[in-house]
Amino acid sequence: MDGRDWGKFLLPYQQAVEELKVKLKSLRSELKARDEYAPIEFVTGRVKRISSILEKARKMAVPLDKLETGIEDIAGIRIMCQFVDDIHRVADLIRNRKDMRLVYEKDYITNYKDSGYRSYHLIVEYPVQTSLGSKPVLAEIQIRTLAMNFWATIEHSLNYKYREQLPDHVRERLRKAAEGAFQLDNEMSSIRQEIVDSQQEFEESAGIVRKVMNHIQELYFHRKIREAANFQLRFNELWEQEDIRGLKELSAEIQAAIDRAGKGGAS
Incomplete structure (x- = not known):
């Protein structure tokens, strides 16, 4: 050296x-x-x-x-x-x-x-x-x-x-394993769109849940306790039903409630 x-x-x-x-x-x-x-x-x-x-x-x-x-x-x-x-x-x-x-x-x-x-x-x-x-x-x-x-x-x-x-026997088995791995890649590529769509749906669902929970916490911050508790109950029901469309609508309602709270409106 x-x-x-x-x-x-x-x-x-x-x-x-x-x-x-x-x-x-x-x-x-x-x-x-x-x-x-x-x-x-x-x-x-x-x-x-x-x-x-x-x-x-x-x-x-x-x-x-x-x-x-x-x-x-x-x-x-x-x-x-x-x-x-x-x-x-x-x-x-x-x-x-x-x-x-x-x-x-x-x-x-x-x-x-x-x-x-x-x-x-x-x-x-x-x-x-x-x-x-x-x-x-x-x-x-x-x-x-x-x-x-x-x-x-x-x-x-x-x-x-x-x-x-x-x-030699290890090298040959590795070559076969490499072919198997590439076949797996090709198989996954053949159903790529289905996989991507599924992942995007999951990401969208996770994002909506995160947004709703953060907004409910924001209502508590504005001391809109009764309203926040009501939204929490509705969220729990929609989450159990896996109703993504309903969660989106709920998110819009909560956002409107936050806007009113920020302007000093009544609950």
Whole structure:
């Protein structure tokens, strides 16, 4: 190992990972807030361990003074999606961003590896603002379905155990498992609209319930206790009946009562 200060070397990468996670999670929240389907299920990130950086540099014959350009995944972001089509939409969203520059892409879904590994990789250059000025940092963004990620996590663990010398029978079973995972993705894609509609109905129901409960509490705040208690009873009945339309109408009534209370009207 060279005599560099690894703590200082990794700081920009740590900052890049944290900022990218926040931005991509915010993108998901923004889409949901606009009542749009959010193709991002969740986002994780990590900075490569020093031992892993050195091992990869050795395998790729990257000189230690060229790590910043020779190792592209020191900063790594992983985006999980529900459907294969979501992966391509997320890739489009990243390509169109102005706060990072796309360097190149690797499509391991269309051109999956012999092992069965499937994922979509984007190598981006992200400018980190440090105390010494702007510093461009390379980061790898992997976009996968949940099934692809499950398979890749298992493969990674097995490669670690066998030091990347997997026995033939294990390698063959992994290949079959990868095909099974991709068949699952295809099956889910075939009923995608039904799944999305169901999820949106659930989100809408949860949002109405949250809104009604918050508004009832607001009536209590305005000391409209009798009115609030009456609305609570009606809410309980509608909730038991799973009457979403009735809950929407109740929400509008409560909002009108709040408006009257705010103007000093009588209950």
